[in-house]
Amino acid sequence: MGSPREDAGAAPPARVLVECWSCKAVIEPSDRYCRHCGTGQGADVGWYYTPWGITVLTLLLLGPFALPFALKSPKLTPTGRRAAVVLIAAYTGYLAWGCWRLFHQLQLGGSAGAADLMLLLGRP
Numbered sequence: 001m002g003s004p005r006e007d008a009g010a011a012p013p014a015r016v017l018v019e020c021w022s023c024k025a026v027i028e029p030s031d032r033y034c035r036h037c038g039t040g041q042g043a044d045v046g047w048y049y050t051p052w053g054i055t056v057l058t059l060l061l062l063g064p065f066a067l068p069f070a071l072k073s074p075k076l077t078p079t080g081r082r083a084a085v086v087l088i089a090a091y092t093g094y095l096a097w098g099c100w101r102l103f104h105q106l107q108l109g110g111s112a113g114a115a116d117l118m119l120l121l122g123r124p
């Protein structure tokens with residue numbers, strides 16, 4: 001940037017440095033894990049940050065609490081991140097609706113409540 005042409009030979013070779021996606025510290029491109037926070041980089045990103053990992057966490061374990069993984073994931077594009085937020089919100093709404101229905105049916109009590117519980121669980 002505006003430096004004289006004769007200085008070009010003396011300039012140190014350009015070092016390519018990358019940022020840790022998690023803590024933003026500067027690391028070497030060859031680092032598989034961040035030297036500062038220990039987070040996996042590139043192919044070594046934890047499974048829970050992959051689209052499938054986030055799906056499994058949402059459906060089987062965390063529900064809406066999987067949202068931070070989706071928001072932080074380096075494996076998702078901004079569009080993918082927005083889609084994940086919408087899908088997790090929709091799934092959370094579905095869970096809330098299911099809980100409300102279950103609560104309502106249990107309040108009715110008796111065998112009708114049990115039959116509806118089985119329907120809710122997808123068994124005829």
Ligand SMILES: [Zn+2]
Nearest residue numbers: 020023034037
């Ligand atoms: Zn880091």
